[in-house]
Amino acid sequence: MVFGKKGSASVFLIMITAVMFSLVFAYITAAGKIAGTGYADSILNLAGRSVLSEFDKALMDEYGVFAFRGNEYEIKEKFSYYADYTFEKNKRVRLLSLDVDNRRHSLANVDIFESAVTDYMKYAFARGLVDDVIESMGKINNDPEKSSQEESKERDHILRNERVTNSLPSGELSKNGNILETVKEGISSWQDALKKGSTNYFTNRYILMNFKNAQNREIDRETFFSYEAEYIISGSLDDRENKNKFRAMLFSLRNVINYIHIFSDPIKRAELIAAAELVTPGPAGLVTQLILAEAWALAESENDLRLLENGKKVPVYKTKETWAVDLDSIVKGTETGYIDTHVKSGLDYQGYLQIFLFFQDRATKITRIMDLIQINIQGNHDKTFLIKDHNCGFSFKANVDGRQFYYDEEY
Secondary structure, eight states: OOOOHHHHHHHHHHHHHHHHHHHHHHHHHHHHHHHHHHHHHHHHHHHHHHHHTSBOHHHHHHHOOOOEEOOHHHHHHHHHHHHHHHHTTOTTSOEEEEEEEOGGGBTTSHHHHHHHHHHHHHHHHHTTOSOSSGGGSOOOOOOHHHHHHHHHHHTTOBOOOHHHHTTOGGGGOOOOOOHHHHHHHHGGGGGGGGOTTSHHHHHHHHHHHHSOBTTBOOOSSOOSOSOHHHHHHHOOSBHHHHHHHHHHHHHHHHHHHHHHHHHHOHHHHHHHHHHHHHHSOSTTHHHHHHHHHHHHHHHHHHHHHHHHHTTOOBOSSOOTTTOOOOHHHHHHTOOOSOOOOOOOSSBOHHHHHHHHHHHSOHHHHHHHHHHHHHHHHHHHTOTTOOGGGEESEEEEEEEETTEEEEEEEEO
16 A cells, blocks of 8 residues: 555654553553552541540540550551541542551550650650759648648558559569669769659659659649559559658668768767777777667668658768767667758758669569559549550551552651
């Protein structure tokens, strides 16, 4: 077949037109895929954020922690509800499969919980919600009558409900060492406990800000325990026992420090030698020195505790000016209420709490914080509340029209 010039030009134009239509169709298809991908991405991301929006209000309002309830099946159901609402309106984009994983975001995970607490405390410091000086944190109650009434009320605060105790986050931990011995060994570096910026520091300040203790029971929420910070250190289900255990530990710490001070101070050592010679002259005087030194350290330590319990400060290491009890009162056996040296420096009761918290085993401390939150929310808001049921985020993988999407949603 022979084509003329006009026929050849027509064929050429048809070929060019066909190519152009193919290119246009390819561009339309590509644009459709891009638009579909962006459309799916927007829906999936919005659905994920919508799941996070269902956070536990009591947990956030009272403890500053964002977390929502749900296992993998429940999260998938919530996510599908939000995503399908939009996908069902567009028949050209279909959600073919969805896999959800919340294992790395469980609030019961010590790392996740600690991170949530640290984030909250950074926010609290930035907003000026936390007093910047350790000594100003306490609200001291110096009313003996009121204190006595409070103690009689708290005496029976023992957690006996097995449903509650068996579900406590700390229940799976074994006992981790002796915190008193750890503090005694590390007390020379006690100032590290007050250095700002570390995760440990933020966690300890979180405890003092959000949980009651013997010198701050005026936190504005109903709590099962009155000595919550002491619970974190001692771990007893008996409220009064937690206070007494911590007092005994603090007394023992002060006694060790005071005993060392007596023998490191030349004046006090000379007083000891002289007093021992009067009581038991001769070689037996050395034994008497040790007995008198221990009695002197014990008396000074008891005075320290009474000062702290009355809102006063006690330096970690004493000087001549900050030492309260004289040796004559030990030898004569005289007793006083407590001797106030009117020291302006040093640590108050909460400062010593922070030292013990600083040296406490991390996992034990974090899980006991979880215990208190769980106990209080169960008592005040939701009897079914469990830390282990809550998440600070979740991961999911979705297949939309053969395209794979992966997200890691978190607060």
